[in-house]
Amino acid sequence: MQTNTRLGIMLMILTTFIFAIQDGISQHLAANNNVVMIVMIRYWFFAAFVIAIARRQSGSIRAAARTRQPVLQIARGTLLALEICVMVTAFVYLGLVESHAIFACYPLLIAALSGPVLGETVGWRRWVAIGIGFIGVLVILQPGFAVFSPAAAIPLASAFMFALYGLLTRYAARQDNTTTSFFWTGTSGAVVMTLVGIWFWEPMSASDWRWMITLCITGAAAHWLLIKTYEVAEASAVQPFAYLQLVFASIIGVTLMGETIRPNVAIGAAIVVGAGLFTLWRARQKAASSE
Template structure:
């Protein structure tokens, strides 16, 4: 066994562990967001979170070659700005969904975003999507139907919120790929944090509410988990290929569901468990097919 192969296997294991740690930190972030957004306006919570996020991305950019000026340099400012605004809007929609549906059902539906990326990669990026992946996409949406139960009782329109969030996040992911054709990851990361902060401040400042001392502690932890999660994600992609670690991102669904049950007394209904399992299975298949195609 060659040393290069051993190193590659070691990096894959490290990358997987980092991805699992990343999903746990992001699940903590979602749980804290659910708590704070239940007490205060969602827009204010996201605005404060983005202040810290912008400071974080600026600090990261300053430490790299060329500093902030190099990170900010782009030939596609409108695309980068749209990406940033789209992501901050998606975060607001997702947290709003947490307060209405809870973590379990929101994450169960949101887990379909890789399928949406696969479905939209053709019209947005011009990539080829074969019949196997289209079949997996169809099966995944069957899982969503099972979760939403449109034919049983009174259908709750609020159940569409995490689906809209997933669609927005999928489009953000595709636009990030598109932006990567001309800009570095550091540039996209910088624009995501800074433009998102400016946009969120312009909206969230109108909804300021005084916070208690205890909730300021939770807000501080929210900011730390946001920055920590992104730091872990950066390290994950530094040591391992995305195709190896991406399937393990589904652990966020597991961690968030556990937090929803233990901390917020949510219940995992049978149809949600079945539907989420179908969505995850379909998503894992699309990851596998993409890796095979490459």
């Protein structure tokens, strides 16, 4: 397929917008229902979508599931499912704005951990950017100016888990293709969430079921758009626009959830995003020079 960067950017912007809507719906549902149950139902729909995509792209489910590293793939899927549970919990305790402001540090964590996990070389410029980015996180958290909220550690834990998931995905890509990894992400996550979530089942109101169905549909739509994004454009070209999810989620949080953006959160988020964009740019420059 011919590369179309402009189309890829437009698709990434649309994808991040839908993911932000998902986050708003997740926050609404988690305020009235058990988080684990919500994620479990969401994964049922996601697994069905993943199996359909895998069958179409690989010809059969068996072909899509074929891997030499099943333990790694199951670990990836499990980690992502747990990360989603943690992040939705963060939405309940901190709201969309502050949760996403802290979570935005995950590209910096990926850069910092790429050395010990993948054996990649991280230059001094990226280490400086990582350090500046974490100063931004401290600006958001305001340690020393107020009592540190334990809830602030929840999105930070989610960012660490998502960064580790991203690194394991890159490691798995050395032997498995994207379709195989996508298949294991959805199916293993659904199995794990079912084994755990079925014990947390509780009645849900009719209106919340409608929101739940909307959450499942938007989830499938967002993942489908993300697949299309990477089909038409290089990941390095569109990845910086993933930060727009922070912007969209903040708009939803302020306009629909009654949240406010404190000055330190805005300043800290700007520092984190700026540092993250620099690390992405340096990674792209390094990849271009090696080619």
